[in-house]
Amino acid sequence: MGMTQHIRIASRASAMATAQVNWLMGQITRTDSAAVPEFVPITTAGDRWTGPLAEVGGKGAFTSAVAQAVLDGRADLALHCAKDMPGDEPEPDGTLCLYPPRDDVHDVLVHPGGRKLDDLPAGTRIGTSAPRRIAQLTASHPHLTIVPVRGNADTRLRLAHVGDVDAVILARAGLRRLGREAEATEIIDTDRMMPALGAGQLALQISADDQNLLDLLTPLTDAAATRAALAERALLRALAGHCHAPIAGHATPTAAGGLHLAARVYSPDGSVMLAAARTGPDPQTVGDAVAQDLIAQGANDVLASSRRS
Numbered sequence: 001m002g003m004t005q006h007i008r009i010a011s012r013a014s015a016m017a018t019a020q021v022n023w024l025m026g027q028i029t030r031t032d033s034a035a036v037p038e039f040v041p042i043t044t045a046g047d048r049w050t051g052p053l054a055e056v057g058g059k060g061a062f063t064s065a066v067a068q069a070v071l072d073g074r075a076d077l078a079l080h081c082a083k084d085m086p087g088d089e090p091e092p093d094g095t096l097c098l099y100p101p102r103d104d105v106h107d108v109l110v111h112p113g114g115r116k117l118d119d120l121p122a123g124t125r126i127g128t129s130a131p132r133r134i135a136q137l138t139a140s141h142p143h144l145t146i147v148p149v150r151g152n153a154d155t156r157l158r159l160a161h162v163g164d165v166d167a168v169i170l171a172r173a174g175l176r177r178l179g180r181e182a183e184a185t186e187i188i189d190t191d192r193m194m195p196a197l198g199a200g201q202l203a204l205q206i207s208a209d210d211q212n213l214l215d216l217l218t219p220l221t222d223a224a225a226t227r228a229a230l231a232e233r234a235l236l237r238a239l240a241g242h243c244h245a246p247i248a249g250h251a252t253p254t255a256a257g258g259l260h261l262a263a264r265v266y267s268p269d270g271s272v273m274l275a276a277a278r279t280g281p282d283p284q285t286v287g288d289a290v291a292q293d294l295i296a297q298g299a300n301d302v303l304a305s306s307r308r309s
């Protein structure tokens, strides 16, 4: 029998984040009966602020506040959605990320009236603020009206249920973690709505010198998910992107043990779409190659135009 090991898990405390913490706690206690997981909830400036995210340090403000708890020694592990980890700021020295098996990567439509995208009449109000979703939806369904919405997934669902919007687009993985997957009225095909880089992927960030914790968590990791996450992350970093940039991409394992990475960069209204794809054995190389291909097509200018708009 090992010595009791307390594992303090830093995370945001939204309903979705809390569900993720509960999942991880269960995994940890199943893996090592001597481990005692504890939740260290982190409230970020972004949780309190309801105005534009850019004014509280952008999307990265959430994940960096959670990571800071590990850097400060207030927690042993920072639990993130990989999708929310920005690629445009340096990662803190001295930490590493571990990746458990990936969840579903699809976006879904939640229309309380039960409809699918193709059945919605002109002017139907769709709540979403993600530039990636806005660009793709505007291109595929220009007659729909996009309404910016902020807040957690449960807040957005409520807006649809009270009729502030007619429907919302959310990540299937997030809906599932809230126990509300049955509310999805359409699982949107990835060709029409390519997922965010890191979609459906949790990341466990620990101190690189915490060998005990690394040993304890390694059985929870998944090799294929890790390779996909590394390729998608390499691409996001090379484009200096984040989940509030109109970038989509998805790495999938190949039968030969390598991976295939497809990605797209959009103008804000989706009228410009750059696309690239590569297959190869090394995640970093594949991610960099797709990024270089997109950059050669003008990705930096397309992304700069979306920052100005």
Ligand SMILES: NCc1[nH]cc(CCC(=O)O)c1CC(=O)O
Binding pocket: 081, 082, 083, 084, 153, 169, 170, 171, 173, 174, 175, 198, 199, 200, 201, 202, 243
């Ligand atoms: N930006 C918020 C966010 N970050 C991760 C998820 C969903 C779960 C995931 O894809 O990991 C969501 C909610 C959403 O986009 O609907």
